[in-house]
Amino acid sequence: MAVATKNCVVDIQHLIVYSEQHGLIQKEDRLWCYNALLEMLSFEGPAPILSWNDIDTDSFNLEQTLLHLARIAVSQNITENTQSGEDSFAMRVMGLLMPKPSEVSRHFYKLYQDMGPQAATSWFYELCCDAGYVRRSAIAKNISWSTKTSWGDLEITINLSKPEKDPREIATAKKQASSDAAYPACQLCLENEGYAGRNGSSSAGAHPARQNLRIIPLELNHHQWGFQYSPYAYFTEHSIVMNSNHIPMHINQSTFTNLLDFVDQFPHYFIGSNADLPIVGGSILSHDHYQAGHYEFPMMRASISEDFTLKDFPSVEGAVLKWPLSVLRLRSQKRKDLIAASTYILDIWRAYSDESISVLAESHGEQHNTITPIVRKLNDVYEIYLTLRCNLTSTEHPLGIFHPHSEYHHIKKENIGLIEVMGLAILPPRLVNELEKVHTIMYQGLTNEAEANTIFGQLTTDPITLSHAEWGCAIYQKLLDKGVSSLSSNELKTYVYDEVGLVFSHVLENAGVFKWDTQGREAQRRFITSL
Numbered sequence: 001m002a003v004a005t006k007n008c009v010v011d012i013q014h015l016i017v018y019s020e021q022h023g024l025i026q027k028e029d030r031l032w033c034y035n036a037l038l039e040m041l042s043f044e045g046p047a048p049i050l051s052w053n054d055i056d057t058d059s060f061n062l063e064q065t066l067l068h069l070a071r072i073a074v075s076q077n078i079t080e081n082t083q084s085g086e087d088s089f090a091m092r093v094m095g096l097l098m099p100k101p102s103e104v105s106r107h108f109y110k111l112y113q114d115m116g117p118q119a120a121t122s123w124f125y126e127l128c129c130d131a132g133y134v135r136r137s138a139i140a141k142n143i144s145w146s147t148k149t150s151w152g153d154l155e156i157t158i159n160l161s162k163p164e165k166d167p168r169e170i171a172t173a174k175k176q177a178s179s180d181a182a183y184p185a186c187q188l189c190l191e192n193e194g195y196a197g198r199n200g201s202s203s204a205g206a207h208p209a210r211q212n213l214r215i216i217p218l219e220l221n222h223h224q225w226g227f228q229y230s231p232y233a234y235f236t237e238h239s240i241v242m243n244s245n246h247i248p249m250h251i252n253q254s255t256f257t258n259l260l261d262f263v264d265q266f267p268h269y270f271i272g273s274n275a276d277l278p279i280v281g282g283s284i285l286s287h288d289h290y291q292a293g294h295y296e297f298p299m300m301r302a303s304i305s306e307d308f309t310l311k312d313f314p315s316v317e318g319a320v321l322k323w324p325l326s327v328l329r330l331r332s333q334k335r336k337d338l339i340a341a342s343t344y345i346l347d348i349w350r351a352y353s354d355e356s357i358s359v360l361a362e363s364h365g366e367q368h369n370t371i372t373p374i375v376r377k378l379n380d381v382y383e384i385y386l387t388l389r390c391n392l393t394s395t396e397h398p399l400g401i402f403h404p405h406s407e408y409h410h411i412k413k414e415n416i417g418l419i420e421v422m423g424l425a426i427l428p429p430r431l432v433n434e435l436e437k438v439h440t441i442m443y444q445g446l447t448n449e450a451e452a453n454t455i456f457g458q459l460t461t462d463p464i465t466l467s468h469a470e471w472g473c474a475i476y477q478k479l480l481d482k483g484v485s486s487l488s489s490n491e492l493k494t495y496v497y498d499e500v501g502l503v504f505s506h507v508l509e510n511a512g513v514f515k516w517d518t519q520g521r522e523a524q525r526r527f528i529t530s531l
Contacts, residue, residue, distance in 0.1 A: 003045040004038060008072055011065050012037050013048055017055040018062065019097040022130040036096055041069070042076050062130075063137050066090035080199060088197045088209035090132065095211025098131045101193055104214045118268045121294070124216060125237050128229045131212045135161070135231050143432065147501020151324050151508070152298050155424040156501050158431050161232045182207075185246040188287040190215060190226045215242075218265070220258040234419055234426060235295040241271065243288035249276040250288060251370055253343040259375040260335050260382060262292065269294055272374035272385075274418045279400040280370065280389035280511075282417035291418055298423030299323055299385065300376070308528050313341040320524065324508035324516075325421055326388040331381055338382050346371050348531060349388055357523045358401050359390050359513055368392045372421050387421050388527075390513050404507040410467035411503045416511040425504040435496060437464045438472045443492050445476060446485065452477040475499050 004012070016033050019025045025033055030052055038044065070086035070093075073079045079089040099107070104127065112120040128134045143158040182204040184191035197209030215226040224244040229237065241262060255273055262271045271292035274282030299321070308318040315337045321327040328345065332338040350369050353361045361369050372387040392401050404412050412427060419426060438459065445455045455476045459469035475496065479487075487495065509515070514524035 002043060002076075004041065004043040004072075006049060008041070008043075008069070009046065009049045011068050013050050013052070013055055014057060014060055015062075015065050015069070015093070015097065017052065018057045018060050018065075019130075021057060023127070024098040024131060033097055037069075037093065040078075040093065040096070041072055042078060062132055066093060066132065069093060082199070084197070084199060084206065084208070091209035091211045092196065094132045095194060098127070098212060098214070101214055105216055108216050117266045121237060121239075121266065121269070124214075125229055128214065131214075133212045133214070133231055134229050134233060139233055145497055145501070147498045147504070149502060149505040151322070151423075151505055152301060154298055154501055154504055154508075156427065156497070156504060157234060157425060158427045158429065159232070159234070160429045160432070186284065186287045188240065188242045188284060188289050189246050190242060190244055218262075220261040221254055223258075225258075230291075233293075234424060235293050235297075237269070237294040239269070239292045241290040241292055245288070246286070247288050249274060249281060249285045251276045251346065251373065253339060253346075255373060256339045256342045256375075256384065259290065259373060259384070260339065262290070263375055263377040263382070264335075266292070267377045270297075270300075270374060270376040272418045272422070273372065275370045275372045275387075275389045277367065277370045277389070277391045279391035279393070279403050279415060280372070281415060283415065297419075299327065299374075299421065302327070304329075306528075308531070310341055310344070310531055312344070313337050316341045320528070321385075323512075324505060325416075325512045326514040326524065327421075328386045328388070330384045330386065333380050333382070335382055338384060342373065342384055342386060345386055345531060349527075352527065352530070354523050354526065357513065357515070357520060358392060358394070359523075360392050363392070372418055374418070374422065388513050389511075402511050402513055405510050407470075408503050408507050408510070410471060411500055412507050416507065420504075420508070421511075423508075425501075425507075427500070427504075431500075434464055434468060435500070437462060438468050439489075439493050439496050441465065442472065442476050442479075442496070443487075443489055446479070446487060446492070449485065452480060471499075471503070 012034060016025070016030055019033070020027055020030065034048055067086065067090070070079065070089040073089045074081045074086065079085040104124070108120050108124050111123055125134070129136055138161045141160045143160070144156065146153045146155050184195060184207070187208065192210040193213050193215050195207070195210045198204065198207045200206040213228060215228045218225040218227050218241065226242045226244060227239060228242070229239050251273060259271050259273065263269065269292045271290050273290045276285070278285065302321040302323045305320045305322040308320065310316055310318060315332050315334045317331040319329045321329055330338055330341055349371060350367065351361050352369060353359055359369070361367070368390050370389050372389055374385040374387070376383050390402050393399065394401050397403065397405060404416065411431070412425065441455060441458045452473050456469055456473040459465045459472050465472065479495070514520045514527070
C-alpha cells in the first residue's frame with residue numbers, strides 16, 4: 001500500500017475537523033475517522049500532519065474537498081472515473097463521518113420532546129445539509145424569480161439539477177412492476193438508507209449512492225413511514241415522507257388521515273400529495289409518498305372566489321379559491337369531520353362527468369378523475385386544499401386536455417405536479433441557454449431597430465431558439481407596440497423572464513378543469529351544487 005500525499009492528509013484532517021464542528025462526529029472520533037479514511041483510499045499512512053486544534057475551517061469548502069478525495073480514489077482505482085463514480089465515493093466518505101441512523105433518530109426525538117417539533121426538524125435539516133446530502137451548492141445555482149400575474153405573484157425556478165421528464169415516460173414507469181433484481185426497488189424506498197448505489201452497467205440500472213442519507217421513522221395512521229429531506233430542495237426544508245412499503249401512489253381516506261396526522265406532529269410544516277394518476281401526477285407514481293416543508297406557497301395566499309357549505313358537514317367551511325387550477329379549500333377544527341368531508345368530495349369527483357368542459361370520470365375502464373391534496377394547520381384550524389384533476393386526453397391534446405398545451409411546451413411540457421399546483425414553477429435546465437440566446441437576438445434587434453419579422457427569422461434559423469420563435473417574436477412585437485426602442489440588457493432579461501412567468505400562469509390555467517370563463521364558472525357551480 002502507498003501513503004497519502006501531504007495535500008491529501010490536509011484535506012482529510014480539514015474534513016474531519018469540519019465534521020466535528022458541525023456535530024457529525026465527536027472529538028474522540030478524530031483518529032478513528034482519520035484511519036478509516038486512509039483505509040478507504042487504500043493508504044497505510046502517514047500520521048496526521050497538522051495539529052488538530054490549530055486547523056482553521058473558515059474557508060473550508062465541503063464540495064471541493066470531497067471532489068479532491070474522490071479524484072484520488074479514481075487514481076487509486078477505487079471508484080470509476082465518472083461523475084457518478086466520484087459522487088458515490090463522496091457520499092461514502094460522508095456516510096462514514098456522520099451518526100448512524102439510530103443515533104440520528106434518537107437525537108431527533110429527544111429534541112422533539114424537549115424543545116418541540118420545529119427544533120427537531122431544524123436540527124435534522126442542518127445535519128443533512130452539513131453531511132452533503134442536501135446539495136446546497138447545487139440548489140444555489142438554480143435561477144429563481146417571481147412574476148406578477150392576475151393570480152398573484154407566481155414563483156419561477158429554472159432547476160439546474162434534474163433533466164426534463166416526458167409525461168409518457170412517467171406513465172410507463174408506473175406500469176412497470178418492481179423486480180426482485182432491483183434493490184432498492186426505487187429511489188424512495190426506505191432501503192436506500194446507506195445504499196452504495198450502482199452504475200449504469202448494472203443489470204438493475206443506475207442508482208445513486210445514499211450512504212449519507214438519514215431517515216427519521218414516523219407513524220402515520222398506525223403505519224410506518226419515513227421522513228427525509230430532498231437532496232435538491234425547491235423550497236425551504238423541502239422534505240419527503242415515504243411509505244415503508246413500495247406501493248403505488250393512491251389517494252383515498254387514508255391519505256387525508258395520514259396528512260392530518262403529519263401536521264399534528266409537525267404543525268409548522270405543510271404537507272401534500274401528488275395525484276395518483278399519470279399526466280396529472282408527479283414524476284414518481286410507483287411509490288406512495290408525500291412532500292412537505294416549512295413554506296407558504298402562492299396558492300395559500302389566494303383570495304376566495306365564493307364560499308360554500310356541505311350540509312352533512314356543518315363544522316367544515318368550504319371555499320372556492322381564485323386560482324388557475326380548480327381548488328376547493330376546506331377548514332375545520334374537527335379533523336374527523338374534515339377527513340370525512342374530503343373523502344366525500346373525492347368520491348363525488350371520481351364519479352363526476354361534465355362533457356361541456358371535457359371532464360369524463362371513466363373511459364374504457366380507465367379512471368380519469370382524482371385530487372391533489374395539500375394540508376396545513378394554522379393554530380388549531382386544519383386547512384385542506386383539494387385540487388380537482390382530470391387526466392383525459394384527446395386528439396387535439398394527446399398528452400392531456402388538462403396538461404400544458406403544446407404552444408407552451410417550449411417552456412414547460414412536464415406534468416403539473418404538487419409543487420406547481422401551489423404556484424412554484426420547476427422549469428428545465430435547457431432554458432438557461434435557450435433564453436439567453438433569445439435575449440441576445442432580441443437585444444441586438446432593439447439596438448439595430450430591426451422589425452419583428454427579422455427577429456422571427458433569426459429565432460427560427462437557430463436550433464437553440466427555434467422552439468421559442470413565435471413566442472419570442474410576439475414579445476418583441478409587444479415591445480415595439482409599446483414604443484420601447486431601447487432597454488438595457490438587464491431590463492430586457494427581466495422582461496423576458498416575466499414573460500416566462502406569464503407562460504407558467506397559462507400552463508396552470510390549462511390544468512384547471514373549471515376555467516374562469518362563463519362556461520367554466522357555470523360548470524363549477526353545478527359541481528358545487530352536486531355536493
